[in-house]
Amino acid sequence: MTGHPAAAARFLDDAARAAWHDQSLWFMRQKRDRGSALPEWESLRFAGSALKAHAMSRLADLLEEFERRATANGVVVHWARDAREHNAIVLGILRTAHVTRVSKSKSMLTEECGLNPFLEAQGIEVVDTDLGERIVQLAGEAPSHIVIPAIHWKREEIGALFHRTMGTPAGETSPDALAAAARVHLRDALLHAGAGITGANALVAETGGVVVCTNEGNADLGMHSAPIHIACVGIEKIIATRDDLGVLLRLLARSGTGQPVTAYTTHVTAPRPGAAMHVVLVDNGRTARLADAAMRTALHCIRCGACLNTCPVYRRSGGYSYGTVIQGPIGAILAPAIDLDAHQALPYASTLCGSCVDVCPVRIDIPAQLLAWRARGAAAGRLPRGYGIVFEVLRRVLGTPATFARATRWARRVQRLVPAAWLSGRWNPWTRPGRALPVLADESFREWARRERNQP
Amino acid sequence: MTARDDVLAAIRAADVPAAPAASVPTAIVDRTDLHAAFLRVLTVVGGVGAVLSPGQSVPQLVSELLGAIGAQAVIVPGRFAVAENGAVYVDSDDVTARIAIVLAEHLVVVVPHAAIVPTMHEAVRLMPAESRCGWFLSGPSKTADIEQSLVFGAQGSRTHCVVFDIATGVG
Structure with missing residues (x-):
């Protein structure tokens, strides 16, 4: 395997x-089930699907509309064909402003582009500021979940990590105490960064706004404190109108965490006085996906x-x-x-x-x-190893009812003769300790039905 | 060709069939007492709030709600409130600095009593067209990144308080 x-x-x-x-x-x-218990939930989901399909059908127009409004508001809009161009654009902005330390709130796009290792290789320090992302960053890992990056970490392990990296007392495992230590640690990084990088949950063509949702407030601490805000966004994040934003915001947090909305929903259209704001629009395979009619709707994902x-x-x-x-x-x-x-x-x-x-x-x-x-x-001849043989066997066995009946009769006999431990042995990829093959019934449904029918 | 031209050309070449604009679904909500509904949700998301009584001042109510820390609170005006999710809209035009929203340890948002809508469908239409930056704030800063234990005061405000002001609610 x-x-x-x-x-x-x-x-x-x-x-x-x-x-x-x-x-x-x-x-x-x-x-999520409790949070989404709204009478109109299903019609909201239909609206969510429709607003995304609409945005994809007018993607070029909407991006141009967004760019026009954002540029008029003093935002610098950049375009990147791929991850390499995206990283080069971000580096260019940072180099021009002599920035050596940046804060970054959650952005799956920058993970996709490998921005952190790229910037670090150029001597720029990147601090991930979402608490979960900071945990995995300090441990040298990547997020294991797009919303809860450190969902696989236990509090004892986080306590040990923070003891080593933030000097919390040994054995401290209380989430309150650990989060309090992280607050001090992260605020320091956020308020001393030369630039704040964020992702975006949506770009609104009608308002020229970049929408960022967080619960911790880390995106706001980053973008409003540093002299430069860079939002790195995949082109599929665009939506047409503020009405669409209303639908999207009603769906997003309820689906993700069951909250009615995130603690912070920021709609920013222009840099604050004296600061700079950049938006990097990234393709990196998205236009190819758009051209693939059967797979296109994967671009609708709102990463909940x-x-x-x-x-x-x-x-x-x-x-x-x-x-x-x-x-x-x-x-x-x-x-x-x-x-x-x-x-x-x-x-x-x-x-x-x-x-x-x-x-x-x-x-x-x-x-x-x-x-x-x-x-x-x-x-394309790219079946995982061993799957081809299995599929061929299944095709023959399931292909005709007679073969299937013969095969199950045979399998029942084999299961009775062969020790159960052997059938669930290491050779069988479908079984594990504690997960044995189920025992086949003594007779098939057809056999049972025939017997029942023949009874007087 | 610039990257911009290439990306836009690739999008147009993808030739996605036209899809109509989404229509806003009708929210099925009880509109009888939006303030009570708002305050209920606000409690769930970790905030506190109340409607100002006649003759009562904002600092008086804040100290009633928050106790001693009320004196350190940063007070900002909110434009309107959203009943379904306990959020208040604050615009950057109404605050001295954007960072104040997240830097404040204790935040008080004062909203005109009449400015409340049932859902986000109405709320997004009230966002000022000329806004440079605005927030929907729903409760204090929070995290559940450590074994999904909810902790308030993650990085932004530790306390989040909403006051409905009847005096500013006229007109």
């Missing part, structure tokens, strides 16, 4: 931790994390098992477009149960795209 199945198997080796992770995410899913929290596979395999910047079901349909060879196993990291599409605030049909990626992978 390689890729996702191998990494998931390693994650599951620590059964207690895997169960804890599963429960933590399910707790998020339950908060609901599909991760509900996914039985994500909950039981952890964010790192995906090996991607965006994890979970949405990550499994985004990554193959970037590199089908590297991520050929990801479309299989799903039971196709459909829970992701049920919770998605913009109704992206993730299972349909997972299936379509499986088909493309197979057509």
Whole structure:
């Protein structure tokens, strides 16, 4: 095994931790269920889907409209074809202003572009200021969840990390005390940075506004204290109108954390007096995705994390098992477009149960795209190793009812003769300690029905 | 070709079929007492708030609500409140510095009593067209990044207080 199945198997080796992770995410899913209990929730989701489809259909016009308004307000708008150009633009802005220390609030785009390692190699210090992101940054890790980056960390481990890096007392594990230490640590970094980098949850063409949502207030501390604010944004984040923003804001936090709205929702259209504001619009594969009609709606994603929290596979395999910047079901349909060879196993990291599409605030049909990626992978001769043989066997067995009946009769006999421990042995990738093969019924449904019918 | 030209050309070449603008769904909400609904949600998101009584001053009510720390609070005007999520809209034109919103340890937002809407659908239409920066603030700064334990006062305000002022609510 390689890729996702191998990494998931390693994650599951620590059964207690895997169960804890599963429960933590399910707790998020339950908060989402309570938060989304609005009578008009389903019509809101339809509106969310419609506003995104509309924005994609007018993407070029809306970006130009945004640029026109933003430029008129004194914002400098940059365009980047790919990650390399994006990083070069950010570096250029920082170099011109002799900035050596920047703060950065949560931005999956800058993770995608590898901005941190790039800037650090140029001698610029980057402090991630979202608490969860700071935890994983101090530990030399990447986020394992797009909304809750350190969801895989336990408080004892965070306590030990903060003891080492922030000098909190040894053995301190209270979230209040640890968050208080982080507040001092992060405020210092935020207020002494030469530039504040943020992402954006939306760009509004009608207002020329950049919308940033946080609970901690770290994006605001960064963008309003430093002399330079740089917002790094994927082009698919644009929406047409303020009405669309209202719909989006009603959906976003409820889907992500179950909150009615985030503590801070900032709509910024112009730099403050004496400061500079830049917006970097990034393509990096998005226009190719837009041209791919079957997979286009993946661009509608508003990064709420609901599909991760509900996914039985994500909950039981952890964010790192995906090996991607965006994890979970949405990550499994985004990554193959970037590199089908590297991520050929990801479309299989799903039971196709459909829970992701049920919770998605913009109704992206993730299972349909997972299936379509499986088909493309197979057509391109890129099935994960061993899958080809399994599929051929399944095709023959399931292909005709007679073969299927013969195969199950045979399987029942084998299961009775062979020791259960052997059937659930290490050779069988579908079983693990504590997860044995279920015992097959003594007779099939057809056999039972025939017997019942023949009774007097 | 510049990057701008290339990206825009690639978008137009993608030839995405036209999709109509979204219509705003009708929110099904109880509009009888928006202030009570607002204050209920405000409590859930970790804030405190009240309606100013006739003859009562804002500092009086703030010290009633916050106690001794009320004296250190930064008081800013809010334009309007949103009942469904306990948010108040504050515009940068009304504050001395943008950073004050997050730097303040204890923030008090004074909102005209009449300026309240049921949902974000109405709220976004009230955002001033000429705004350079504005916030929807819903409760104090918070984090749940440590084992999902909710901690208030993550990086911004520790205390968040909303006062509905009847005197400014006229007109």
